Amino acid sequence: MSKRLFPARHPSILRQVAQVLGALVVLTIFAAIAPSKAKAATIAGAYDSVVILRSADNKNRFLGSGFVWGDGALVVTNDHVAGMAESIRIVDAKGMEHQGEVIGRDPVRDVAVISVPGLKAAPIPLGPLPAPGDEVWAIGAPLELGMTLTRGVISAHARQVEAAVPIRFLQHDAAVNPGSSGGPLLDSAGRLVGMNSRIADGSRYYVGISYAISADDLARIVGGLVDETLLPFPKLGLQLRPVTREIAAALGMEPKGVLIDRVYPGALAESAGLHAGDILVGAAGRDLETAGDLAFAIDAALGAGQMALRVIRGGQEIAVTLGFAPATSSVLALRGMEGAVLNRVSSYRFESLGLVLDDDARVTTVSENSPALFAGIIRSDIILAVNGKRLSAGDLRKLEITAPTLILLQRGGGATLHVMLDPWDTGEGIRAIGGANVLDPAIVVF
Secondary structure, eight states: OOOOSSOTTOHHHHHHHHHHHHHHHHHHHHHHHHHHHHHHHHHHGGGGGEEEEEESSTTOOEEEEEEEETTTTEEEEOHHHHTTOSEEEEEOTTSOEEEEEEEEEETTTTEEEEEOTTOOOOOOOBOOOOOTTOEEEEEEOGGGOOSEEEEEEEEEEEEOOSTTSOOOEEEEOSOOOTTOTTOEEEETTSOEEEEEEEEOTTOSSOSSOEEEEEHHHHHHHHHHHHTTOOOOOOOOOEEEEEOOHHHHHHHTSOSOSEEEEEEOTTSHHHHTTOOTTOEEEEETTEEOSSHHHHHHHHHHHGGGTEEEEEEEETTEEEEEEEEOOOOOOSSOOOTTOTTOOOOOOOOBOTGGGTEEEOTTSBEEEEOTTOHHHHHTOOTTOEEEEETTBOOOHHHHHHOOBOSOEEEEEEOGGGOEEEEEEOTTOOOSSOOOOOOOOTTOTTOEEO
């Protein structure tokens, strides 16, 4: 015969226990929901500061995301979102359209600043650097879906994603996709901790690895663009690869530094006297373990206009001084230039559009984020004709492209196709950016 927990003659005890347990459950639920609702309201408040960017022409192309900065008349986004546009259509959180003018851009650090005089919105307050495990929220317009909020955590910080870029990114796992670029990354208090800028190299869509420029770096870069003090990152004309254990064994040295694969003719590296086969082991007073170390050494030395290098050549260490190109403003000086006409580059050669050809007119290099890449040209393509005319490799290298150009390509197996190469168009599509060369990921181009 089973025994009851409470005798039948004391039903009130059961009621009292049930009431106490019920009250505890309600209090627990309220304690969990109240902060959650407060947090949601705080995050939602940032929506008013987020904007969508579209092209200012009749194509009205979707470009990406951005957010209000400073006094509310500026919008910050990625340079790869703004592209080569001078004017951009800004759509605010209420659906109102504004005309914006790009007043500063840094293509290497991937930041652009847009002046939007008619935009009245409060900026997102800056927050401290988050730690791994901290909760973060991403707002943007992925895949043109309109404003979208996703949640994640900081996976790592101080992550250098692209070796030729002196930026250490925040890595997080809040879902972002093409179109999210330029949108803000917030902490749980609704403060700005970064700008979402890219996804994992080699992937077209979100795979759990997202990268954001930290708010600290963003403040430094945006401030330098606005007051025109940020020095542009120089193009050295170097193609490098790390000295691996295998390479070091072949050279009879310790695995350190970076090996010069190629020096581009007429570039800064050639002027400094660097040669293919040289090994860079030090720059600006610091040892070079990776090509990424060189990017930060360059960034630190920009103000001096030159940088001391330690180079191993023929087994001997020598000193080389590398001068940087004269500093030119990375800002499109549109402010205070009413009525002025901006000079438009009228002609390009293939190499300046991201293409390097061998003597058989075969493409050996396609630069990342170049017009050639956006046109769909890939390594190993052979250029058969330009605007219907067959040209030798020598003539192709000297060819001046002055208008959108039709190129006939031949690919592996003999397949042929045409592509339009337009240096003045950023392209219809959206693609993730990254520094990886999928055919030879060890190579870094400065």
